[in-house]
Amino acid sequence: MFFSWSFASDGSSYTEFGGHGTTVNYVEIKDVIVDEFYACHGSTLMIPNEEKVMTQYDLESYHTPNDVYWGRDTAIHAQFNGDAFGGNIKIKPEEVKSIKIKRRRKGDFAWQTFYMRDVDLNEQDPFNVFMMDYLEPSETDIEYTYSFSKYVIDEEGNNTGVIDVDAVVQDVRSEFDNYFIIGAEIDDDNEVHNTVYQAMANANTVPNYNRASNTIVSPGSKYPYIVNNGIAKYYSGTFSAVFFHIEDCCRIEEEDSYKLRNQIDEFLTDGNVKILKKFNGDLWMINVVGDIKRNDEGHWNYISQSFDWAEAGNVRSITDLYDNAFINTDIDRE
Numbered sequence: 001m002f003f004s005w006s007f008a009s010d011g012s013s014y015t016e017f018g019g020h021g022t023t024v025n026y027v028e029i030k031d032v033i034v035d036e037f038y039a040c041h042g043s044t045l046m047i048p049n050e051e052k053v054m055t056q057y058d059l060e061s062y063h064t065p066n067d068v069y070w071g072r073d074t075a076i077h078a079q080f081n082g083d084a085f086g087g088n089i090k091i092k093p094e095e096v097k098s099i100k101i102k103r104r105r106k107g108d109f110a111w112q113t114f115y116m117r118d119v120d121l122n123e124q125d126p127f128n129v130f131m132m133d134y135l136e137p138s139e140t141d142i143e144y145t146y147s148f149s150k151y152v153i154d155e156e157g158n159n160t161g162v163i164d165v166d167a168v169v170q171d172v173r174s175e176f177d178n179y180f181i182i183g184a185e186i187d188d189d190n191e192v193h194n195t196v197y198q199a200m201a202n203a204n205t206v207p208n209y210n211r212a213s214n215t216i217v218s219p220g221s222k223y224p225y226i227v228n229n230g231i232a233k234y235y236s237g238t239f240s241a242v243f244f245h246i247e248d249c250c251r252i253e254e255e256d257s258y259k260l261r262n263q264i265d266e267f268l269t270d271g272n273v274k275i276l277k278k279f280n281g282d283l284w285m286i287n288v289v290g291d292i293k294r295n296d297e298g299h300w301n302y303i304s305q306s307f308d309w310a311e312a313g314n315v316r317s318i319t320d321l322y323d324n325a326f327i328n329t330d331i332d333r334e
Contacts, residue, residue: 037078093121097149097162106141112318116329134182134194136174137283145169179203182275184326192328197264199241202304207237235284240306265292273312273324285313
């Protein structure tokens, strides 16, 4: 900041000339007293003492546990409070053991770790993580936190343990239309890869809630006895939908749609557990039961596929998610 003005160009800047598009890879500050240094990738502006990020494009800010607000475009924010840290946490890279991403639904108390990766500083961008969370229902508010497992070093330089440090907490609203079927597998690097199919038309499933019980009629009783067998309680149903490829201008790609249906047949019958979720918030972890059936919906290429399903686990259980390869860590196993 210069004379309490931003030096980069904007409506109230020290210089009003238009910004230059040259990429900046290195910044050096010397021979000057600086209270604060802020740099960003876009048009984000820090407003001092406002505890928020103001942007021309109304970009949502990340709220960090130490009350430093970190915008989507923020590259560095050094406040020089007795140190030269410019990130949103005060941890040296060599102190970090692993990265964790946790989540919880709004109103819940406990966080669930659903992604974890050890940090290798020899890799390019070792702290960069990009992933899609396909495991949340629609019409739901979710909190995510990007955190680190940090080595605890004593005064003599010895490693005495590991603690978690939350770096960024982000609120996300999950909303989507239609139905989705999701599968997952974990590769040799312990990374999860999802296969996702969206139902394009005529999608429907009406679940039944099942419990094991028997009716016994006694000759000496007017009413039957109901015997409940075991603790099994689960949802099941029949799902039906039309899947096809849509090209530009809403044109159905006939050849690709035929191939897509064959791919879905193989996907549904591979024996692995799937996630079935619906636009209204319904979400189930399922096994496909029996055959995949097809039905002509009035056009030779407008073909629906249907199958019976039964619930196979709890979508909110870390144990069930990990055992079925939907997440890569069970550190919070129940």
